[in-house]
Amino acid sequence: MAQLEPYRGDYYLWQYVPSLPAAVVFLVLFAAITGAHCFRIFKTRLWFCLPFVIGGIMEIIGYGGRAAAHNATGELGPYIIQSILTLLPPVLFSASIYMVLGRVIRAVQGEQYSLIRPGILTKVFVTGDVASFFIQGGGAGILAMGNSNADTGEKIIVGGLLVQIIMFGLFIATAGLFQTRYQKHKMAIAAFDATGWRASMNALYGVSALIMIRSVFxxxxxxxxxxxxxxxxxxxxxxxxxxxxxxxxxxxxxxxxSNLKPGVNGAPMHNLVWVIERVFIMYLG
Known part of the structure; x- marks a missing residue:
């Protein structure tokens, strides 16, 4: 029967015996959804979504570490694997989310309504993401050493998470301001709805909120x-x-x-199709 064992002296890596069934269930769940993402990426060639696959692979390995730790609570290896590889994936998910906003803005030709130019918008937020990634990674590495280093590692991780929360807050504010400005000027023009950009924005807000809640936790x-x-x-x-x-x-x-793929001369392909349809209706209908 699995039991809580000390790592060194009276220092324990875990405060509980990690559940083997729960770890296996989420290993399988993340393996399934990561495989689905791989299929979608190779089918659509949207390589900017690759961070989701990398993050998913990290989650799989991380839960493998938790599963292994069930019968090895006193061993450092499984603890390090699960600590780092379940902590960092949301930073990678964020990178793709940031890039999607830039594509939405370009797809609907709304550059003038964005607080930050699309050309640098992604760079600004991904730079913050990278900083958060390395801060959290460094803190997790120190935390994994155990003993007197644990408090220092926890403080560094909190610092990295706060960077992520601040960047996400700024991102959501930027996205909301863009949508408010854009809808005020373009709402009545049906051509700009053809890309389904509102659904894209709603999805961005949804996943951003979930990552924010997780980071606060x-x-x-x-x-x-x-x-x-x-x-x-x-x-x-x-x-x-x-x-x-x-x-x-x-x-x-x-x-x-995939609805945000650019078409001819940088215009959205959906918009081009809509324009062609309008021409046929005008002259033949």
Missing amino acids: RVVEFAAGRDGYPLKNEWTFYVFDSVLMWVVMAVFFWWWP
Whole structure:
């Protein structure tokens, strides 16, 4: 029977024995949705969505680490794997989400209504994402060393998560301001609805909110420390991290941004089709 074992002396890596069934279930779930993303990417050639696949692979390996830790709570290897590889994937998901907003703006020819030019919008937010990634990764590496380094690692991770939350807050504000400005001027023009850009924006808001909730939970988790409720109760991790991140991947798969592919001369292909249809109706209908 699995039991909680110390890593070194009286220092414990885990505050509970990680559930083997839960880890296996989410390993399978992330494997399935990651495979679906791979299929979609190769079918549509939307390579900017590749961070979702990389993040999904990290989740799979991370839950493999949790499964292995069930009977090895005193071993450092499985703990490091699950700590780092379940912490960082949302940063990768964010990168694709940021790039989608730039594509939405270009697809509907709404550059003039964006607070940040589409040419640098992605760079600004992805740069923040990269900073968050390395800060969290460094903190997770220190945390994994255990003992006196744990508090330092937790503080660094909280700092990285706060960077991610701030960048996401700015991103949502930028997206909301763009949509408000754009709809005010273009709402009555049917051609600009042909790309389904409103559905794209709603999907962006949805997945962004889920990642934001997850990041806030992680801040609370690490800020509360090893004696806090979240790190002592495994269900909080699965409810506020595992489930939310799987839903993010599922929503992004269901709403796939292939409708934002550029057409002739940078205009959306859907808009071109709409214009052709209008011409035929005008002269032949």
